[in-house]
Amino acid sequence: TMAFRHKNTRRIEGLDSNVWVEFTKVAADPSIVNLGQGLPDISPPSYVKEELAKAAAVDRLNQYTRGFGHPSLVKALSQVYERVCGRKIDPLTDILVTVGAYGSLFSTIQALIEEGDEVIIIEPFYDCYEPMVKMAGAKPVFIPLRYKNDGNSASSADWVLDPVELADKFNSKTKAIILNTPHNPIGKVFTREELQVIADLCIKHETLCISDEVYEWLVYKGNKHIKIATLPGMWERTITIGSAGKTYSVTGWKLGWSIGPQNLIKHLQVVHQNTLYTCPTPLQEALAQAFWIDYKRMDDPGCYFYSLSRELESKRDRMAQLLQEAGLKPVIPDGGYFMIVDVSTLNVDLSDVDEKQPYDYKFVKWMITSKKLSAIPLSAFCGPETKRQFEKYIRFCFIKKDSTLDAAEVILKNWNKQPA
């Protein structure tokens, strides 16, 4: 045989496995009620689809557009976010449009993080943060959210960072901290005070903040999404990331954006022009038009940003009720469209499943095969040290149409019944 010495580069060593590849395959069976992966099975609003049809009919919108972001889209984004942030945002220098928020995370990390850097990641975390930091050659430093209450109420607000523990994670090598609010998977909406603690440390240690705010509009009654970039001293050190997929229920459009000061965004733009150069045109045009429609009604409760949130709040409440009726104690999220629940109280004995996987992985696989219901194991969202702490939790996604939640209800109501 011919010589062949080619293996993967060092930068991707050990980064080949991925919880989604594993679990989306397993849940692909249509007979399974899929509350696992975070994608809506509700339709996007019709005007969003109409704008895409309109865009595709214009010849030049099927060809390349401006690399850093289609002009009408960056203009619309700058208007919406100027209003939200209360500051001027230059569409050409302060914004980069990327392939999903995922692409923004990648561009930010590749632009600003390298070997020798440490990056603080709050556990549980959206799973890509860790491999992306590693691929950039840097060291992830984990700090867990800890459940502070002993009592019966379980709200995402009960999960907090210990300020002393957090301060201890910062040192001269700390290049950035990744913040995710509203938080996936717990649904925590960081309060102003909590953000101030983080901001103070960033300023003190000259640390950047990568703020993943894809669920920014999905915030439930009594809660307010606050952008850490709007805190004093933070705009100049923060990249704020948003997502069309989460904003308009079009995860398959894969459009996201990074917003920040020119002296940081320019480096993300360099990464972008050397990785994929430009994002699809018709999708960007359609998104721009959708943003104009909702920008004009941002004072109106009918604005999709708020109406989606209201729709999801009732789904959240229904999901919580279903789980409670099954004898479980879900953590009620203040934002986002995920809900975590401690399943150890069900006492499902999986000790005979002799895989080296954490309990929640085994539980979800068992639940998929025997209950035809899927979720995502929480230990997929933590570093190696905390897997024990989180392996009794699983995550449900509730941005699902009524019939899906109805089917979940049947399964949960019949949970304790033995099969015939």
Added chain:
Amino acid sequence: LRTHSLLSLFLQAKMSRPVQARRLEGIDKNIWVEFVKLAATYSTVNLGQGFPDFPPPDFLKEAFVKALSGENHMLHQYTRAFGHPPLVKILAQFFGKLLARDLDPMTNVMVTVGAYQALFCCFQAFVDEGDEVIIIEPFFDCYELMVKMAGGTPVFVPLRPKAPKDGKLMSSADWQLDPAELASKFSKRTKAIVLNSPNNPLGKVFSRGELELIADLCVKHDVLCISDEVYEWLVYDGKEHIRIASLQGMWDRTVIIGSAGKTFSATGWKVGWTVGPNRLLQHLRTVHQNSVYHCATVAQEAVAQGFQREFERYGKPDSYFVQLSKELQQKRDWLVQSLDAVGMKPIVPEGTYFLVADISEFKSDVPDVPNTDEPYDTRFAKWMVKNKGLAAIPLSAFYCGAHKNNYNHFIRFCFAKEEATLKAANDILQKWKLEKISP
């Protein structure tokens, strides 16, 4: 007090380092940013950046609208990360037929955000610091930038022009590699060679002999081949596009890259793909899942429909690939005529929708400036767009820094343009020539 001053020392050290990562060194400049802006500001006729000014075919646009507005609204949600199943299935079928090989859609095909992202995945997956990558000049500029970003060392080898036969126009076939020179570029550190056939900017379609030369060296030195074949369907004069992966010993070490943008005249859709053996594609999947993860669904669905249609019509007169190639050959011939008539010497391309022309006879309009870093053709192209409203790209844009002055009296035109655009270009050129004869 002591801890405080120590902390401020550390802070000073951190603040004195640049905020950006070292991997961005030397890759921040990009000629397209500048030339796209110039074209937008000054040009009346834009033959610069490579994209068609005619629309994608109706059947493709219809497939897109059907996908976005159909009953299945799940096409607006995530699809399979490594490629929408209908698309990878038809790509496996189509390229399996072309390569006479059984391809598994799940492991031998991966969809990317344009061919650009496919290239990125290849370099990130296979090029480590210290690895050398051979790049044939002139080259699509991102190859050098991506090799550098991956920490690799680009090693350049030029296509050299041979004088054309008496009385004939030069052809892209007259630009050739020197076999000994090519062989000398392979070293122990050579990880890969980037092949681009049909070649942008020259339009060269590598012959079987030329590909065998490259293949033999790849096998001998155990080197990977990154084969950028985005213009695979744009081949003229009955020439054949030969896929290097079909040569002896090459399938196992080649990643083939393709583009829906170029195939279906829809550059703004940004759908590309890689085809290759699983032992190479597995690493591309790792890069992909840690960088963009999913590609947009609707466009993939539409491209799948497009390929299905073409698969059924392969080689037949009503195949879009056949028709597009015919149309573009005609446009090529028009532009060749236009340029030749005014004294710009075209190098007739065997493929792609680009054409390079020698502008030496127009040098008097743009005098040489001593002691300048800017290559002559770049100054010429900038002058031309500002003063004549005609946008083209200087050939030096496709050479590495050290070689930018080797062939600095050529500019590249894109002829994937409507008849009216090419006529307007002709008018500009004719007027210009008249001004030279009788100023």
